[in-house]
Amino acid sequence: MLRGSCHCGAVKFEFREKPEWLTECNCSACRRYGTVWAHGSPENVTVKSDPDATFRYVWGDKDLEFHTCKTCGNTTHWAPTDPNGDRMAVNTRLVPAEDVKDIRVRHFDGADTWRFVD
Template identity: 30%
Template sequence: MQATYQGSCHCGNTRFEVDMELDHVRSCDCSVCRRRGALMHRVPTQALRLHTPLSALTTYVWHTGTAKDYFCPECGILPFRRPSAPSKDELAAGMQPFSGWAVNVRCLEGADLDAIPVRRIAGSKLP
């Protein structure tokens, strides 16, 4: 069932709301995600409404340079990101490009993390 969630970083300087059907989260095993511990859920661009402008956040870009991770400059929490573009191998395997947001479900008020199925993503296997 679709719901609207309020979200924030730890210190509250970064605030947003998002409409989603929280039917799963994604847990990636790449070097960044494994250390970060975020549980992500992808949503279309229009589903995320920022109450803090992107210009007030810190951005981290790595590996292929196509993903953008947004962090609160005060507490360092990643509330959302723009996922990377699929590699040639992923496109050849049938993965579809995605242009929306990935929201860190750990930053959402009222999300029952124990009740949400986890999809494992093998990011460590990407070239």
């Protein structure tokens, strides 16, 4: 299990599966956020926060929403906009480094080819 939180602690998450790899994406949003994602099923992720603790950012094809803490500004996770969506991700930069140090980081070209480039 991976546990993380934003800097101020207003948003906490648990990722209840060990990811095979983490993803660093170079799309226009992820590159700016500086995120490294652990992707998984929403059934295996719990986000704990007050309902108004984050603001949501939706753009492009509007399939997902990025969540950022309103207090400290950390991007914590993204979730599908479709309630039946089967993927979401948490930002592992908010997890203790020792908990992810042995998990491979793959590089995803979200800016152009939509393929892994490693």
